[in-house]
Amino acid sequence: MAKTPTSPASPPAAANGTRRGRPGYDQQTVLNIAVDVFNRHGYEATSMGILAENLGITKSAIYHHVPSKGDLLRLALDNALGGLEGVLDDPRASTGPADARLEFVLRGTIRVLTDRLPFVTLLLRLRGNTDIERDALARRREFDHRVAQLVDAARSEGSLRGDIDPRTTTRLLFGTINSIVEWYKPGGPIGADKLADDVISMVFDGLHKKA
């Protein structure tokens, strides 16, 4: 369906995005830049002054978009967590053999991570020094917990090896996947789908060439 430029159904971000010049920043752009600065310097070490400098606008212009640095953090973390929670809410995460559901969830997690890289990076580097960070870490633990239940189910089903403790298994899986934020470059030589294939191959079948 074609939309006229004045259609009230046009997304506000896109409408703002057509404005020219720095004062025209929309909230999403402010957020994207803020997340990059947080990731480079650490959230705690980033003042509103440093943010304003990176945005090329005044501190009061930032307050036009968000009431505080904490709100930027909250929005950014919600972006990452919403994506991850969406994977678990997909019907493919709750129907069929546990092994296939686990693979679906791991692939989906990798996809969120590559699609929303700076946001997930921020989430994974949180130290939990503020209420906003602690709330986000609680949501992340809930996500991890639901994946751990899938690991348990796949193990009970007989799909996963029994000599590695399920908690260690879950931690190694998350460790492997989460570490991708440290090196993955969107638009680089390896695409998100091939990366997901490689991770799934390594963690489920191993790097050794089969005889």
Place this chain on the structure above:
Amino acid sequence: MAKTPTSPASPPAAANGTRRGRPGYDQQTVLNIAVDVFNRHGYEATSMGILAENLGITKSAIYHHVPSKGDLLRLALDNALGGLEGVLDDPRASTGPADARLEFVLRGTIRVLTDRLPFVTLLLRLRGNTDIERDALARRREFDHRVAQLVDAARSEGSLRGDIDPRTTTRLLFGTINSIVEWYKPGGPIGADKLADDVISMVFDGLHKKA
């Protein structure tokens, strides 16, 4: 050989360690506490004032042990990097089939990581904003490069699967191993040797139960 308490060959740290009270901190103790504070708050966000508060001594008392915050960072990173480089310098890292050498180096890396956990954690969280950090990151890259050469050799030898790019392989291996610092608790339910066995099992043979 027995040593008298006044032997000049006695290690200074041990001698200082017998002193009582906070002014008797030796450099290693100051370093251990500083590394914990750096890991909790981030190196950049940690001032000498915060360090003094955590040590329960004055800023000038810290300067008695080290000239600057940067020196504490340098000593801490050297502890981590020295351990890792020691693994590659062991003859078992350079003799025999590449596959066995790679396994030796991965096990050794896990051992350094569990033995020197706070120091390696600090190394892995560096952002490279100062010369000291950049020097350490250069040493870490050199370590990573030498492990990547082992991965290449094991792949050429025919031990590792050919469908995953060797650079991706190396990154996933380091990602899996380095993530251990995020959750491993020394003295907890899983010992360092069992952890190394589990990691080696997953990355080389996979989590799927073999038919």
